[in-house]
Amino acid sequence: MDFETTFIAQVITVIGFAVGLSIVVASGRYPRHIRGSLRAYSYGKFLLGSAFLIAGYRGGQAPELLIPLANGIGLAGLSMNYTSVRHLQNRPVWPFVPAAVGAAVGLSCLLLLFVGGGIGWVRVLVSFATSAVLLVIAFEVLVRYQGRGIPHYVTGLLCASLAVVYLVRMSAGMAQEDAPATYMLDDRVERATFLLSLLGTVIGAINYVLMASDEFNRELSKLAHTDGLTGALNRRRLFEMGEVEFRRARRYGRELTVLVLDIDRFKSINDHAGHPFGDRVIRAVADCCTGQIRHEDALGRIGGEEFAILLPETGAEAGRMLAERLRGAIERQLAQLGAEAGVTVTCSIGGVSLTREHSEFSDLMAQSDTALYDAKHAGRNQVRFFPEAAHPVPMPA
Known part of the structure; x- marks a missing residue:
């Protein structure tokens, strides 16, 4: 027609x-x-x-x-x-x-x-x-x-x-x-x-x-x-990704490092400067971390002022170097923000790298938390890693 x-x-x-x-x-x-x-x-x-x-x-x-x-x-x-x-x-x-x-x-x-x-x-x-x-x-x-x-x-x-x-x-x-x-x-x-x-x-x-x-x-x-305040992964999603990365690393003999980061004296920051300022600090820390890690790494907010970072294909030495770089970057880049309210913004970081002794992803999280508490007790604004076991995960030839 x-x-x-x-x-x-x-x-x-x-x-x-x-x-x-x-x-x-x-x-x-x-x-x-x-x-x-x-x-x-x-x-x-x-x-x-x-x-x-x-x-x-x-x-x-x-x-x-x-x-x-x-x-x-x-x-x-x-x-x-x-x-x-x-x-x-x-x-x-x-x-x-x-x-x-x-x-x-x-x-x-x-x-x-x-x-x-x-x-x-x-x-x-x-x-x-x-x-x-x-x-x-x-x-x-x-x-x-x-x-x-x-x-x-x-x-x-x-x-x-x-x-x-x-x-x-x-x-x-x-x-x-x-x-x-x-x-x-x-x-x-x-x-x-x-x-x-x-x-x-x-x-x-x-x-x-x-x-x-x-x-x-x-x-x-x-x-x-994702977390609504920072745009980082939320706790549930980070643990889901952590389980996947843990199984992959165990199966193929790859390296994996987990960092847990906590903002030092965050309660006093909230008490001194107010919760809106505290939210700005949390966002700034998340942005700073995002700028330091690789695209394949994963940042998640797992508590009020606590973050965790998954570092696939990263061993203990490289993990320590990144953690120290993160700690220094937060101290430098957030100095001006802290000065606005008369506070100091620093962080403590605990980490652990995968070994044969780890049977679950939760083991890594628990040991990185232990390392974080060591950093807190040692005076804050420090990096601590959980002691490595005697038998690291073998790497493929």
Whole structure:
């Protein structure tokens, strides 16, 4: 069945408004950055629907003005998809980009119509701009997006495919003879482009909701596994990872070191400077630790002012060196923060490295706690390691 472009434009209008309304209503359930992403996406669909509505009913009503208006609004709506992807990643968003893109396209179309470029060159310009925006969205989703899943790949490939479709439309515009501006173009390329845009609108909306759901699940997982104050792992997640690393190290004869860190005289810091300042100290210690350890290491908050650090592939000597580096970094980097409240911020660290004598991960935690108490009793702001057994874990040849 060969539909006219005006009819397809009307269908895209209805679907665009329906999708936009559905998503904006459903967005209220989600966290702030996901909600912002879904709303940006839905506003883009409203703009896109409005653009096709104007384009489909411009007959006899100043088409020289309505054509730039429709194309400008349509490109602004498409650019909102880029904004929504940035929102979904919790990345910086430039809110005026869609308006700037729409205004630039609209003014360029107006100039082409009045200077003498004609409908064909308007078609070329709009097709090129649409392809460019679609390719930018595809790059953002396929390359820059962290934690991509199947919906992300489908969305990115869909955008790239539609970009190719609009490049074909651009080529058709170059070869097209001048046509009246009163009605929409109705050749095979235009109908195919509109039909594929309709299909892309439906599939794209489904995939975008799936992308938002993936991000929401990731957010829930983060809330379940991390400490809300510091962003470090919570106690349960750290112990889960500790069990995994312990079994791996025992099975393959690898090294493993555990550090337990406690902020010295933290109760007096709270009593002297107040709990909000105490929270700042805890966050600062966590940030300092994160800056000193490797990506494969794991930092967890296991108590009020107590942290534990898992150091896979790290022996006793390297563990001692890191612990001493951590202790010194906290003493130096938090000196200015402590001076704000007239307190001194230091830490004591206890550690232990895996040996044959350890049968459970809890043994490592208990012995690192013992070493921590030794450091406390020795005067604080020190590093102590639990005495090593006579038979260390053999390393593979």
